[in-house]
Amino acid sequence: MLTVNAYAATAATDPLAPATIDRRDVGPHDVLIEIKYAGICHSDIHTVRGEWGPASYPLVPGHEIAGIVAEVGSAVTKHAVGERVGVGCMVDSCRECDNCRKGEEQYCIPGNILTYAGIGRDGQVTQGGYSTHIVVTEDFVVKIPEGIPLDAAAPLLCAGITTYSPLRHWGAGPGRHVAVVGLGGLGHMAVKIAHAMGAEVTVLSQSLKKQDDGLRLGADHYYATSDPETFRALAGTFDLIVNTVSAAVDLNAFVSLLALDGALVNVGAPPEPMAINAFSLILRRRSFAGSNIGGIRETQEMLDFCAEHGIGSEIELIGADQINEAWERVLASDVRYRFVIDTATLTPAQA
Incomplete structure (x- = not known):
């Protein structure tokens, strides 16, 4: 020993x-x-x-x-x-x-x-x-x-593999619109990796206080989710959204941002359950998924x-x-x- x-x-x-x-x-x-x-x-x-x-x-x-x-x-x-x-x-x-x-x-x-x-x-x-x-x-x-x-x-x-794995599995790359929810320990890695993969990257953060960082790390766009206009402006935009937040969020609001066949993938693991409206998935063949390391x-x-x-x-x-x-x-x-x-x-x- x-x-x-x-x-x-x-x-x-x-x-x-x-x-x-x-x-x-x-x-x-x-x-x-x-x-x-x-x-x-x-x-x-x-x-x-x-x-x-x-x-x-x-x-x-x-x-x-x-x-x-x-x-x-x-x-x-x-x-x-x-x-x-x-x-x-x-x-x-x-x-x-x-x-x-x-x-x-x-x-x-x-x-x-x-x-x-x-x-x-x-x-x-x-x-x-x-x-x-x-x-x-x-x-x-x-x-x-x-x-x-x-x-x-x-x-x-x-943090690196937790974000790399879903980005790779769901095909982040050139011509794909990827959003990252949250710019923390996981989120900042997701931005760096998705950018290196060639995707167009958007950060969805509660506020704009980290906007300069997000753009420096490789994001093409940065929006505040506390602004209702964000969800109207970006409706139906993304092929993939990686949610890195370890707290409950309004899943239905984020699902509304997915394009046809888009996927919202949770890597953040809040301790409490979260609800999702099945019709928000059904009507545009969207997916809600999870990914582990x-x-x-x-x-x-x-x-x-x-x-x-x-x-x-x-x-x-x-x-x-x-x-x-x-x-x-x-x-x-x-x-x-x-x-x-x-x-x-x-x-x-x-x-």
Whole structure:
């Protein structure tokens, strides 16, 4: 066992605090990663605070992990010591179901093993990236190309793949009109990626306060959804709308913006149900869908795409002692656009 420094939640409502956790011994097919940077995702907050179901404590969140391979198991063939690597939202799956065999491990039928708050093959609760090291089976570790700085790469392991996957699946590209709802951690990545894919990109945000940023990041147009005129002017416009907001929105209003055969795809995951009028879908053969991260193969594809197009996340680098403040700022939408923890600042828990 390797004992490492971490930052952990001890209860749903308490601040996170320094902790130590044990990582398993490196097995034949395992990779030990020295974590350099860990992104803060809104999912971390939802999970720790029990908004997506009961959590087990202490819990170390974090599934946007970028680091360097420190050790490999005797049978590892995919990675080598010194390699720049990443780990995203899952660290294993059954590998045998139809979806896993198709490279869609995120849709593993028995259920994949989450990077944190999951149950590993050893029966223990998995602990995430707010820590200095992690041990992961080689098949769930991806290579981070040299063209992306490690700190800006960390959020790509969730925010990047969460938006890349639906954009690719629903055919974002030249001649396609794509809208992104919300310009936050997910939304800003969706804008960058959709623009690089060649789509005409529109941001639909509650206000115009981030308009300059949106246009700088690659949007062609920017509208405020608080203005009713937006929905009149853009009715029937978009082939694809990616909703990145983790709060309830008026789905019917956004569906009205879809063209014939258009799709509204949710990647934001609000804890409460949302209603949709079936006729708003039926009358123009529109679709309302959801999308989860991406499989390991697609995640590697996304990283290679981002390196080719010079895409990284817009980040604010913080020390471990700023994590709790950062969480509050995430809840207040006060981040442009992703907090990333410098894990070198993780210190041992006080005795």
